[in-house]
Every structure is written in C-alpha cells, then in structure tokens.
Amino acid sequence: MTLDREQVLRSAAALLTRKSTATMDEVARAAGIGRATLHRHFAGRDALVGALEDLGIREFEAALDSAALDDGAAEEGLRRLIAAVEPSAGLLSFLVTENQLFEGDDVNEGWSRLDARVSAFFRRGQERGEFRIDLTPAWLTEALYGLIGSCAWSVQTGRVAAQDFPYMIVELLLGGARRSVEK
Amino acid sequence: MTLDREQVLRSAAALLTRKSTATMDEVARAAGIGRATLHRHFAGRDALVGALEDLGIREFEAALDSAALDDGAAEEGLRRLIAAVEPSAGLLSFLVTENQLFEGDDVNEGWSRLDARVSAFFRRGQERGEFRIDLTPAWLTEALYGLIGSCAWSVQTGRVAAQDFPYMIVELLLGGARRSVEK
DNA sequence: CCCATATGAGACACGAACGTCCCACTCCGC
DNA sequence: GCGGAGTGGGACGTTCGTGTCTCATATGGG
The missing domain is CATH 1.10.10 (Arc Repressor Mutant, subunit A)
Structure with a gap:
C-alpha cells in the first residue's frame, strides 16, 4: 500500500x-x-501536470547545478549540462509543449528562473568570447529547448540512436553558438 | 457569398x-x-486538419522547389529554403506537433516525401564536403524542423524579432552543420 | 486477531466539444 | 421581382473525459 x-x-x-x-x-x-x-x-489533471512541472523543474535545476556551468570553458559546461539533462529530456519537452498551450496567464515561476540561468550562461559565454554575439541568449535558450525536444522525439522514433543523444545536440548547437575562426 | x-x-x-x-x-x-x-x-475537425496538412505540404513543397537547393553552394540553398519557408513556419510547426500526437497509423505520405527531399539535400551536402558527416541527415532534418518551430514560437512571444527569423535559424543550424576549419 | 487505512472497481452526474439538423434570412442570377 | 443557393444562429443528441461518490476488499500495524 x-x-x-x-x-x-x-x-x-x-x-x-x-x-x-x-x-x-x-x-x-x-x-x-x-x-x-x-x-x-x-486533485485533477491540472494538479498532476503541476506536479510533473515541479518534478521537471527540480530535475532541470539539479542538472544545472551538477553541470557547474561556470567551471572551465563554457563549451565543456554545456556538454555537462546536456549530458545531465538527458534522462529528463522527454519530460522537459512535454512540459515545454504543455506550457505553450497556456494562455500565458499563470506560468510556473520556476521556468523563468531556469530560463534566466540558461540565458545568463549563454550571455557570459558571449562576454568571454566563447559564443557568437550575433545570436541572442534568449534565442540560444529557446533553440536549446527545441533541440532537446527534437532529439528526444528522434530517439523515440528511432531516427537517432539513444546513445548519440548528447553528441547530436551538443555538436549542432555548439557548432552554431561557438565562435568560428572564419567569422 | x-x-x-x-x-x-x-x-x-x-x-x-x-x-x-x-x-x-x-x-x-x-x-x-x-x-x-x-x-x-x-466534414469535421479531422478533415479540417487534413486540409491544413495538404496546405502545409503544398507550401513546404513550393518552398523546396523555389529554393532550388542544388543551385550553387549547399549553404546558399539552405538560406533560400529558410527564407522561402518563413511565411509557413507557424503552420508547419503546428502540423509537426499535430503529427506527433498521432499513433503513427496513417500519416500523410506527403511528409515522408518532404522528409526525403530535405534529408537528401543534407546528404548531398555531406558528400560534397560542405556539411559535417558526423551529424546524420535524418537528425539534421529533424533539427531543422525543431528550430523552425522554436523560432516561430520565439517570434510569437517576442523573444526574437520577426525580421531576424531567417538569420537566427540559418546561422545556428548552418554553423553546426557546416564543416568548420578547426575540425 | 481485529481494526483502521488505503485501494480498486464501478456508478453517477456534469461539462465540453462535436456533428447534425432545422429555420429564417440574405444575396445573387435569371 | 422571384426563386434558389448559401449562410448564420440555434437547438438537439451523442460522445468522451472528468471529478465525485460508494462499497467491497486487502493490507498492515497494534
């Protein structure tokens, strides 16, 4: 029981x-x-989704903590973050989609806190010259979420091997966000 | 009337x-x-969504045609495609999400045809040495869809300026897919 | 062993959205 | 001007998911 x-x-x-x-x-x-x-x-479906939101927020926050984004190169921090967030990828992409359905009334404040942390990480990476400055932190944050969702979906449908999950995301996102020499 | x-x-x-x-x-x-x-x-909601699917498929296909993906550098082809697909971005991201809800029974064959064209484009780009070969065409295709959706959403919520739509997507996706010199 | 607590199954009412139908109205071509 | 086709509004029944309730059962502690 x-x-x-x-x-x-x-x-x-x-x-x-x-x-x-x-x-x-x-x-x-x-x-x-x-x-x-x-x-x-x-109490109801809303309460269940709310509990899942709290769970997802806790997991994402834990991943952010464990990734120690500011230790060493920003690139390595991002790699650690992706690896840490992988187990929660499915849940997070569900929650992102779910949030988009809301009419923007009362969004869980946890998301804005997480958004701020991720966004701040990209901004610091820009200030340190590790990330391109022509892509805004807000866009990089959204793109990260989008790629996590796309990759989780691709894994589910068999288009991407589960073991390649971190590699595919990091390489694609980082390649774009990283300052390349010919720029 | x-x-x-x-x-x-x-x-x-x-x-x-x-x-x-x-x-x-x-x-x-x-x-x-x-x-x-x-x-x-x-006839019903299904029929409406079906009609929207046909519309989205037509528009995407038209964008693929007008982009002339094989003219000149693959990078330029991709830029033309993103620019051509911009007006349909919202509809396409809705349809992609909608398709994910389906239990995979009867998906509109139009999607597989489009997937094949996009995927083939990335593969040719790889063969010609313009795109990295460690990111599979299937993943690049899914990532493209995901970024289009994320950017359309970001524009809608004001996180990204509408005029930056093509730039943000192309630069992020291309930077990752493009073979960079230090690799 | 007994009782309190938690569970599973089912019944029930409620609301939302759907799909269908009918009727009055309007607009257009003849 | 007239007739018909197309439209809007509304009513109706149906389906589906939800939320609440009851009751029988099982489980575990005292």
Whole structure:
C-alpha cells in the first residue's frame, strides 16, 4: 500500500512524453493503479501536470547545478549540462509543449528562473568570447529547448540512436553558438 | 457569398498556430463565419486538419522547389529554403506537433516525401564536403524542423524579432552543420 | 486477531466539444 | 421581382473525459 507518489509521477511522465493527450485513466493504468487512487493523490489533471512541472523543474535545476556551468570553458559546461539533462529530456519537452498551450496567464515561476540561468550562461559565454554575439541568449535558450525536444522525439522514433543523444545536440548547437575562426 | 475556402484555411492556420487546441467554434469565428458553414466545407475537425496538412505540404513543397537547393553552394540553398519557408513556419510547426500526437497509423505520405527531399539535400551536402558527416541527415532534418518551430514560437512571444527569423535559424543550424576549419 | 487505512472497481452526474439538423434570412442570377 | 443557393444562429443528441461518490476488499500495524 501507501502508494509511491514518485513512481506514479515517473510513469505518468513516461506515458505523457509519448502521448501528451493521454487520459487520466490511461495514466492510472500505466502506473498500475486505479483511476480513483490517482485522483486521491492528484486533485485533477491540472494538479498532476503541476506536479510533473515541479518534478521537471527540480530535475532541470539539479542538472544545472551538477553541470557547474561556470567551471572551465563554457563549451565543456554545456556538454555537462546536456549530458545531465538527458534522462529528463522527454519530460522537459512535454512540459515545454504543455506550457505553450497556456494562455500565458499563470506560468510556473520556476521556468523563468531556469530560463534566466540558461540565458545568463549563454550571455557570459558571449562576454568571454566563447559564443557568437550575433545570436541572442534568449534565442540560444529557446533553440536549446527545441533541440532537446527534437532529439528526444528522434530517439523515440528511432531516427537517432539513444546513445548519440548528447553528441547530436551538443555538436549542432555548439557548432552554431561557438565562435568560428572564419567569422 | 461562396465562401473562400483558401481564406478560411489561412485564418484557421493562423489561429491554430497560436492555440493548437482551438475549438471548431473558435476556428469558425476567427474566419468570420458560422460553425455550421465551417462544417459544410470541412466534414469535421479531422478533415479540417487534413486540409491544413495538404496546405502545409503544398507550401513546404513550393518552398523546396523555389529554393532550388542544388543551385550553387549547399549553404546558399539552405538560406533560400529558410527564407522561402518563413511565411509557413507557424503552420508547419503546428502540423509537426499535430503529427506527433498521432499513433503513427496513417500519416500523410506527403511528409515522408518532404522528409526525403530535405534529408537528401543534407546528404548531398555531406558528400560534397560542405556539411559535417558526423551529424546524420535524418537528425539534421529533424533539427531543422525543431528550430523552425522554436523560432516561430520565439517570434510569437517576442523573444526574437520577426525580421531576424531567417538569420537566427540559418546561422545556428548552418554553423553546426557546416564543416568548420578547426575540425 | 481485529481494526483502521488505503485501494480498486464501478456508478453517477456534469461539462465540453462535436456533428447534425432545422429555420429564417440574405444575396445573387435569371 | 422571384426563386434558389448559401449562410448564420440555434437547438438537439451523442460522445468522451472528468471529478465525485460508494462499497467491497486487502493490507498492515497494534
């Protein structure tokens, strides 16, 4: 008994990553519990998505912390970040898509905090001459999210090998963001 | 009278780009027509999305044609493609997202045809030594779609100036795909 | 062993969106 | 001016997901 809330969230994340329109019933069955029990722990779909948001924010924040973005070259920091964020990629891309559906009323303030950290990282990289200055930090941040989502999707559909996930993202994003010599 | 089917599709695309969950009623009002009339021209939501798919495929295909990808350097071809695809960016990113919701049963064959063209373009660029060979054509194709979507979204939320749309995408994607000298 | 707590299954009402239909109105061609 | 086609508004039934509730069952601690 005594349901493992964390495990339910994990399976919900795994399911919603694949099928973002999954029913509460499907979420419950995927977690191996009854729909009633699911409702007992999460007031409704909004509450469930909210809990997933908190989870995703925590994971992303942890990845940011563990990446120690400011240690050494910015390029290496970014590589560590991508590697650290890989396990959460599916969940994060689901949450990004979910957020886009909102009418911008009440967005979880956690996202703005994370956006600010990522954006600030790119800006520092620019100031240190490691990143191109003609691509704005805000755009690099959004592009990072987009590439994470695209790559997670490509892995899911078999277009990209799972083991290549970090490499594909880092090489594509970094190649563009890195100051190249002929510029 | 005699409803302009094309115009209805345009306004539906514009609305669904911003709010992909918009109701048939909202779509109708956005087009300035009644819900009944909308249903007379499109059997249902599926038919409407299907018509939008055809429209998006036509536009993307036209962009591919007009870009003349094989004329001159691959880089220039890509620049022309991005510029040509800009007006359709919102619609295309909506359709890509929409397609991901499908359980992969019956996808419009148009997409595979377009995927093949884009993918082949990247492959030729690789063979001619203009693109890196460690990033697969399939991934470059998906990344292109993802960046188009991210940039369209960034423009909509004001994070990226509309006039910078082609530049931001091309520079980021190309920088990564382009063989850089220090490699 | 017994009881409290949590669960699963199902029933129920509610709301949203859909798809269909009808009716009055308007606009156009004849 | 007249008739018909096209349109808008609204009503209706249906479906689907949601949220709440009840009840029987199982599990685990005292």
